[in-house]
């Protein structure tokens with residue numbers, strides 16, 4: 075377990091030393107208050123993962139877990155340089171963009187009889203086969219197709235060699251601990267090691283590794299192999315949408331200088347100071363929102379520890395960001411081309 079910094083401790087350290095990004099404690103409290111009534115709704119809970127999203131698997135079996143593993147191995151970098159020139163995938167008479175275009179392409183392949191979620195297939199899948207699976211319904215191809223091919227082959231080989239070809243084997247080895255599953259993923263799948271150095275200290279975000287654990291919990295509906303007694307120990311998943319929505323909701327702020335760079339469409343590199351501050355402050359800001367939400371429920375004498383956690387808050391905020399694209403158009407998202415988010 076050594077050698078992998080805690081994303082929550084990393085987030086606190088980053089927030090305490092951040093120059094261009096700040097967490098607004100009052101703003102975080104106001105967001106918690108605005109979520110108070112929503113948090114007890116059914117769709118805020120783990121069942122929302124399926125009921126709100128038609129492309130997610132309906133089942134809670136080995137194949138559904140393998141679907142989650144494949145999707146979360148490729149769950150990165152869907153943003154396009156020009157908003158109007160996007161990678162899109164048409165599936166069952168609907169057109170999907172961004173993350174959902176990935177899911178649509180995967181489901182389209184499965185319908186065509188391509189066993190894309192089987193490790194024995196994607197371990198040796200060729201780049202040409204992958205291009206076919208992720209073919210676009212516009213002129214714009216899916217970003218980073220070569221990197222996707224590399225991480226897929228790499229992950230497939232590890233699944234075959236160490237886990238009998240299925241991520242469910244890895245899940246069972248975690249003995250119902252989210253942290254143990256997180257570390258099994260980090261130890262065995264290099265492409266999930268989402269880390270940086272900040273103020274000479276190694277820090278982590280583990281966005282894809284944590285969302286893989288969370289989506290496994292969700293697809294198994296928090297039951298059986300999908301029950302984790304420490305699911306609340308995960309943080310939110312530091313992608314490029316959560317920071318955008320936190321700034322929009324005034325729980326987080328950017329300096330004028332950083333806002334100018336973002337508005338100009340600056341492309342940052344993984345590990346740049348600005349990127350690390352944006353991602354670390356987002357994780358810390360959501361930890362505060364969760365804390366405030368728990369306190370509000372406690373004041374009401376309701377114990378919501380099983381109902382409110384960073385995973386469910388993240389899912390809610392991410393879906394909110396998708397549904398409020400128009401309202402958020404003046405808040406730029408940070409642009410990094412990488413395999414981590």
Ligand SMILES: Nc1nc2c(c(CN[C@H]3C=C[C@H](O)[C@@H]3O)cn2[C@@H]2O[C@H](COP(=O)(O)O)[C@@H](O)[C@H]2O)c(=O)[nH]1
Nearest residue numbers: 123149150151152172173174311313314316389392415
């Ligand atoms: N923090 C966080 N980041 C998430 C997700 C998801 C998909 N999970 C959903 C699926 C089922 C569940 O119900 C979840 O709602 C994708 N992403 C990231 O967003 C970015 C894509 O954005 P856009 O270009 O707008 O599609 C990209 O970095 C991708 O890695 C999430 O949940 N949380």
